[in-house]
Amino acid sequence: MADVSLNDVYKKFGKTEVIHGVSCDIKDGEFIVVLGPSGCGKSTILRMIAGLEVITTGDISIDGKVVNRLEPADRDIAMVFQNYALYPHMTVYKIMAYGLRIRRMPKNEIDKRVRNAARILELTDFLDRKPRQLSGGQRQRVAMGRCIVREPKVFLFDEPLSNLDAKLRVQMLLEIRKLHEDLKITSIYVTHDQVEAMTLGDRLIVMDNGYAAQIGSPLEVYERPATRFVAGFIGSPAMNFLDVRISPDGGSAQLRGDVKLALENGSIPEYAGKDVTLGIRPEHFKLTEEKEGVMHLSVDHVEQLGADTLVHGHFGEDKTSLTVRMSDIQQFKKNTILALKVPSQKLHLFDKESGKRIGK
Amino acid sequence: MVEHRPWLTFLTHAVLIIGCVIIAFPIYITFVASSHSLDDIVTSFPKLPGNQLIKNYGRALSVGSRDVLGATVGTMMLNSLIMALGITFGKISVSLLAAFAVVYFKFRLRMMFFWMIFITLMLPVEVRILPTYKVASDLKMLDTYSGLIFPLIASATATFLFRQFFMTVPDELCEAVRIDGGGPIRFFFDILLPMSRTSIAALFVILFIYGWNQYLWPLLITTDESYYTLLIGIKRMMDVGEGQAEWNIIMASAMLAMIPPVLVVIFMQKQFVRGMTETEK
Numbered sequence: 001m002a003d004v005s006l007n008d009v010y011k012k013f014g015k016t017e018v019i020h021g022v023s024c025d026i027k028d029g030e031f032i033v034v035l036g037p038s039g040c041g042k043s044t045i046l047r048m049i050a051g052l053e054v055i056t057t058g059d060i061s062i063d064g065k066v067v068n069r070l071e072p073a074d075r076d077i078a079m080v081f082q083n084y085a086l087y088p089h090m091t092v093y094k095i096m097a098y099g100l101r102i103r104r105m106p107k108n109e110i111d112k113r114v115r116n117a118a119r120i121l122e123l124t125d126f127l128d129r130k131p132r133q134l135s136g137g138q139r140q141r142v143a144m145g146r147c148i149v150r151e152p153k154v155f156l157f158d159e160p161l162s163n164l165d166a167k168l169r170v171q172m173l174l175e176i177r178k179l180h181e182d183l184k185i186t187s188i189y190v191t192h193d194q195v196e197a198m199t200l201g202d203r204l205i206v207m208d209n210g211y212a213a214q215i216g217s218p219l220e221v222y223e224r225p226a227t228r229f230v231a232g233f234i235g236s237p238a239m240n241f242l243d244v245r246i247s248p249d250g251g252s253a254q255l256r257g258d259v260k261l262a263l264e265n266g267s268i269p270e271y272a273g274k275d276v277t278l279g280i281r282p283e284h285f286k287l288t289e290e291k292e293g294v295m296h297l298s299v300d301h302v303e304q305l306g307a308d309t310l311v312h313g314h315f316g317e318d319k320t321s322l323t324v325r326m327s328d329i330q331q332f333k334k335n336t337i338l339a340l341k342v343p344s345q346k347l348h349l350f351d352k353e354s355g356k357r358i359g360k
Numbered sequence: 361m362v363e364h365r366p367w368l369t370f371l372t373h374a375v376l377i378i379g380c381v382i383i384a385f386p387i388y389i390t391f392v393a394s395s396h397s398l399d400d401i402v403t404s405f406p407k408l409p410g411n412q413l414i415k416n417y418g419r420a421l422s423v424g425s426r427d428v429l430g431a432t433v434g435t436m437m438l439n440s441l442i443m444a445l446g447i448t449f450g451k452i453s454v455s456l457l458a459a460f461a462v463v464y465f466k467f468r469l470r471m472m473f474f475w476m477i478f479i480t481l482m483l484p485v486e487v488r489i490l491p492t493y494k495v496a497s498d499l500k501m502l503d504t505y506s507g508l509i510f511p512l513i514a515s516a517t518a519t520f521l522f523r524q525f526f527m528t529v530p531d532e533l534c535e536a537v538r539i540d541g542g543g544p545i546r547f548f549f550d551i552l553l554p555m556s557r558t559s560i561a562a563l564f565v566i567l568f569i570y571g572w573n574q575y576l577w578p579l580l581i582t583t584d585e586s587y588y589t590l591l592i593g594i595k596r597m598m599d600v601g602e603g604q605a606e607w608n609i610i611m612a613s614a615m616l617a618m619i620p621p622v623l624v625v626i627f628m629q630k631q632f633v634r635g636m637t638e639t640e641k
């Protein structure tokens with residue numbers, strides 16, 4: 001059990017810098033999810049914490065001690081790899097015991113720990129099998145078992161569920177969550193799947209091309225995305241982005257074609273008259289009466305998802321396209337006009353150049 | 361591809377049978393010759409096995425041909441066996457280590473070393489035989505087992521084979537060992553070696569036969585008859601000048617020379633086939 005902190009960490013491979021200064025304090029027992037699209041440097045961060053990659057500059061400390069120069073084995077961490085990395089010629093029992101045997105733990109203690117972990121993970125019947133005689137989910141559990149028996153300070157997971165089918169993934173997700181609640185070991189979990197991130201994380205680090213775009217709880221990240229990138233990455237279907245101009249008094253956002261949306265809590269005078277990006281999540285549109293509607297959407301195409309209905313359409317003279325999500329099953333004909341409004345607290349504004357969030 | 365036409369079945373079988381007969385015929389002749397007394401063979405060559413089998417083989421093993429003094433077929437077989445096994449184990453261990461170094465360690469001029477090893481593929485024993493002889497004699501390795509074995513141990517082929525195999529082993533396995541607390545030696549012995557089991561078995565078969573069949577090098581480096589290998593011994597039995605070669609004993613020795621490679625192939629054929637066809641993942 002330990003806290004982990006990253007202090008202005010940079011990573012270069014040769015001349016290309018892939019991590020541009022990430023700082024983060026992870027509290028003892030916290031479950032942190034590193035989320036981001038492919039190639040943004042998630043694995044690299046995890047591997048630096050594990051000690052498998054050298055840190056170019058900056059410090060990583062575990063339990064208050066800087067570990068930059070320590071070998072992986074001396075950092076007291078355990079890691080679940082994406083392809084599990086189970087030793088193919090060993091039995092499940094031996095795989096789980098291997099790390100302990102190297103550490104010269106007494107035989108009976110090893111046996112106790114392995115059997116205990118096997119019981120928690122329901123692997124007791126498979127202890128004599130080899131990895132290739134196991135299903136994907138069972139292999140995944142063996143990979144976790146190998147970590148649990150070590151009782152490390154920190155668990156690291158690198159996309160551990162990406163090789164599993166959808167149903168198994170949900171099941172394992174819950175098991176990981178439960179395991180964390182029981183063991184309370186600080187965990188860092190890398191994924192590109194936002195459902196996994198939202199379900200598991202106490203806090204998320206959303207990565208954008210080597211930068212930590214936002215660090216916060218899942219709800220914070222959803223409700224108050226710090227950048228346009230985060231806003232577009234989190235949430236499915238993705239947020240709608242519109243070009244707007246802030247009114248001269250800074251109190252409302254003006255869409256082309258004279259549509260005005262009042263902003264929450266007064267005004268942003270520093271942006272008066274400027275062009276900014278407005279973001280609205282598909283699920284935040286409300287269907288309303290003709291005269292109250294601020295946007296009149298002409299329906300192009302309706303997607304029935306069962307629990308929800310996605311309406312794709314356009315509005316205004318420049319035919320800005322929008323996606324709207326409504327609960328339940330809704331039937332609309334093509335070219336129907338829907339009057340929509342959006343509560344002012346659900347509007348997100350982003351600076352055009354920096355992509356940073358405007359307002360709080 | 362599989363067609364069921366009677367004449368096709370007949371044809372394929374006929375081809376196979378003819379092939380087998382062609383290959384087996386000389387062996388049969390050798391066997392027949394090794395089971396008669398010398399006079400029988402020299403006067404009129406018999407078509408069927410005779411009754412001198414045990415006597416001939418017994419003499420070959422315990423006494424040897426009267427033309428090669430000081431070395432019975434028994435000792436020569438032992439010498440051959442020592443040489444073949446020495447070369448086999450030596451080649452396998454050296455190339456495992458070389459491949460391990462080339463794949464898993466970063467050091468200066470790594471690729472140069474790899475290409476150097478690779479280029480020696482083009483230099484078989486025969487090409488470098490004179491310098492090798494000079495080195496061996498300077499090191500006083502003439503007429504020793506080390507002289508028979510060491511110059512033949514370096515193997516680019518096996519190194520290359522293991523390198524290819526190691527490159528298919530996922531990097532995560534190595535990283536998992538590092539996290540589990542093991543160093544390179546542990547990774548090598550606990551993970552890589554057991555994983556290469558089938559390739560090692562396949563190589564064992566090939567290299568054993570290669571070692572057993574060495575002819576030129578042992579011929580050069582041994583003058584003392586107690587270090588003769590069986591293949592040289594057989595050749596020497598035939599070099600009798602004016603006299604009459606003891607063909608029955610020679611043939612018995614030839615039959616005996618076939619046994620160890622055949623045994624190795626029979627006992628290891630399962631692993632051999634697996635090693636050549638599958639890669640364990």
Ligand SMILES: Nc1ncnc2c1ncn2[C@@H]1O[C@H](COP(=O)(O)OP(=O)(O)OP(=O)(O)O)[C@@H](O)[C@H]1O
Nearest residue numbers: 013014018036037038039040041042043044045192
């Ligand atoms: N050993 C390496 N040498 C050079 N560049 C590398 C190396 N490893 C990773 N990179 C680069 O660093 C960047 C980040 O890679 P990383 O593996 O961390 O991405 P990721 O976020 O884990 O992506 P994914 O979700 O696809 O696994 C990529 O652009 C990649 O090309």
Ligand SMILES: [Mg+2]
Nearest residue numbers: 042043044158
């Ligand atoms: Mg990755």
